[in-house]
Amino acid sequence: MNETQLLNRTLELINEAGTLDAYNFLVTNIYTLNSMSSQVYNFLYCLAATSDKKEEALRWLEEAIILKELWYRPEVFEDEDLNSLQDDIRFKTCSKISEERYLKAHKISKTQCTWINKSSNGLILVLHGNQQNNDISKVTWQFLYGEKYQVEYLQSEEIDSYNLFRWEDDGTGPIQLKETIDSIEWNSYEHKILCGFSAGCNVILRGIRDKDIRCNKIILQSPWIPIVKNNVNSLIQALKKNDIEVLIICGNDDEDCLKQCKIFELKLIEEELDVNTLYIEGLGHDYPENFNEIVLDFINKDN
Structure with missing residues (x-):
């Protein structure tokens, strides 16, 4: 199963069984991937946050931003799926670091x-x-x-x-x-x-x-x-x-x-x-x- 297939199946499970089952499925299967893209991490911390797993959500977010040095469009952190994390200092730190990297990348991005x-x-x-x-x-x-x-x-x-x-x-x-x-x-x-x-x-x-x-x-x-x-x-x-x-x-x-x-x-x-x-x-x-x-x-x- 490649990344696209894995994420598509995760989306199907959200509709069929809810975010917790979708999250558990994704966590169980991510290790079949050669690497995890920023999109996979986005799924992980959003699903964890909406499944009442705040601490896991923050750990996935910190792994993406702090450890892997990834970044996202600022709009990503305004997602209502992340409402439960908004007031946490770790969330705010990751969001700020991500935005700084985004702005830097935006200036030099070319077709x-x-x-x-x-x-x-x-x-x-x-x-x-x-x-x-x-x-x-x-x-x-x-x-x-x-x-x-x-x-x-x-x-x-x-x-x-x-x-x-x-x-x-x-x-x-x-x-x-x-x-x-x-x-x-x-x-x-x-x-x-x-x-x-x-x-x-x-x-x-x-x-x-x-x-x-x-x-x-x-x-x-x-x-x-x-x-x-x-x-x-x-x-x-x-x-x-x-x-x-x-x-x-x-x-x-x-x-x-x-x-x-x-x-x-x-x-x-x-x-x-x-x-x-x-x-x-x-x-x-x-x-x-x-x-x-x-x-x-x-x-x-x-x-």
Whole structure:
């Protein structure tokens, strides 16, 4: 079980059995991980705090901030899950240290793209989701190497916590994507595919609509796409004008994203755009087991 699967199962248990069972499950299984990210620690101290385990919550927090030297966005410490810790001096100390590190990191954070030079006639550019990074993307998408495409990754400048990044709904994502595309010989590739997970999908769609970014296909996995709530018609027209083929993959149990996907799919069908939609039974906000097969069928079907 990798980190994403572990945290997703923890979230399921919160809804099924409550925070205490979810906390006990996470504590029992964290040692199967090679390392614990700032997100794992966030789950640990939040779940401990909401399970009346204040002392354990503070120990996890101190391990993250003091021992591991991690940090978080200041908003993290305003979470109501941490209300029971707010007045503790240890909590205040960790919060202050974290904010100082965050502000320092914010000043120097830059968009990171793995592209160095052109090595194929086809290019796939992958955008991570929130609380992720390029390394996390590579774990899932690396199977595409050797499939006649050059696979590269784009990491946001918008920081979330230590070594994890995010794409804000109305943030600078489209600008970052456009500037990256302008710097990597994008138009010299015959076949260009943009791929995103979760919030990365919203950046792709905003970039196509607002920055006239052009490609042959887009792959949207577990797409968090609030863009469909406003001016969706302008998005549809941009996709139609540039003849962009769309693949949407979403879990039927993905409560946050499923409704948005349905709205988007309906609009695409109404405008007779080329859309392929897969709703995966029993899947939450995650990749399906046959993800590799789905993607390969989509990118190779015209070859």
